[in-house]
Amino acid sequence: MDINKIQILLLLLFLIANFPLIGVSRTLFPLKLFVFQGLLLTANTLLITLQEDSHTPQDSIQKFILPTLILLAKAIIIPYLIKVTIVATKAYRETRPIIPYGTSIVLAMLGTLVSIFLGFKLNSLSHLSSHTISISLAVIFIGLIAIIGRKNAVFQIMGYMAMENGIFLLTLPLSHTNPLIIDVLILVDVLVAVTVRKNAVYWISKEFKSIEVDKLTTLKW
């Protein structure tokens, strides 16, 4: 068993789990996959941190801090917050997306193709492996499509989270050069952003009886 092969498999599952975000009308199914993505990210982080050699016992404890925090934030707290939003606003379905499902899937496939080429190009510039770069760029692209193509605000939160997952994946291999505090701060940042969005969406749905974002234009005066 090659560690690299397992990592590629994890990353590919991560990419596949992102596609329903733009191809499905229900909100709860992508949310379940979002939990799955959190687990995959945790496993991926564990693989990366365990590869580094530890010198002191303190080092070996620190290896498990970041995966645990990712598990807490990305697989438990953030999905829970989004679920609360969905239940409170009854946003179980997207009715009419701006970009149709089929078109967005084809767009995402084109985006994945472009990210593969970008991955090959950027690979020579950095020490990151080309598959990490290409898959994180593809996931960022899918998140972007979800934000642009959907009217439902819950999908926009999830698209934002997908983009954030992609960016996180891109910075993950750098974690051993960074102090732990930076990763923790990023996680807290995301957590606060999701909480703020959750409350915003909730109050918008209370005020407007809908969370379709094009209704927000009536806010102008």
Added chain:
Amino acid sequence: MNKTLPFIQLLIPLLLAPLLYGIINRTKAIFAGRVGSPLLQTYYDLYKLLHKNFIYSDSSTWIIRAGTLVILAATIINLLLLPLANVQSAISFSGDILLFVYMFSLVRFMMILSGMDVGSSFEAMGSAREGYFAMLAEPAILLALITLSTCGDLQLNSSLSVNTLLSVLTLNQYFTLNPTLLILVPAFFLILLLETSRIPFDDPNTHLELTMIHEVIILDHAGLDLAFITYATSLKLWIFSSIIAHLLIPIDIVGNTLINILIHILAIFIICIIIGIVESTCARLRLIRVQNLILGALVLTFISFITSWI
């Protein structure tokens, strides 16, 4: 590769293919708590149909007559290209995956034409659906077969024939967790369900006008024609299950050819049981959602295709 057993790779599918429907229906019956029809029911049906006369609609032309024969002939040509465990296929040449894919397209084309030939708007509707879904599925099949050429040894695979593509996979590929292969298997399973019109895409038992795809096209076929089409569809089910069985089990798992063939047939039966389980536990998709699942199959093949690069 063993060449001492000529025609066995043709004879076994021709004899056993109708049994697959029996296995699927028995699995569904067990899940529903029924006794179910006999395992050999499809054979009885075929026997009964073979003793009946031709009946054609007044408005039909020669197309419906020719269509049935072309469908059966094209399916048998595809059977010739397919190896059985480690028995080499009867015909094999470089680039025959194109023939393989487009013989199935010919089958579908003749099916659509003979559906429209009888002049019923009802069957034309089914033909339109079949054409639309086939248009989305065809790139998935071709891409999946091309992706297969990147698994295993590249030099051996460069001939792009179905025989070599399916026979170079070794156990080593599974121990090294080849990601391309692992993603390709579910993709092929989705393609199998679509091509043989099984439940998430199309219900073989329904005769409700809103939902039929395959059943509505063959509604005006009777007697011998219906027997030929049922037989050709069961052969198609055999061909696709056999591809998946080849992906799951390396051809030469034990030295003995006979045991290899038995293991292969057993794998095909197990795949049919899995189809039965899927049919009993899943609901048929709404017609407007079917295209999304086909796109899902396309996404899976696409990702396994790019996996071979990264």
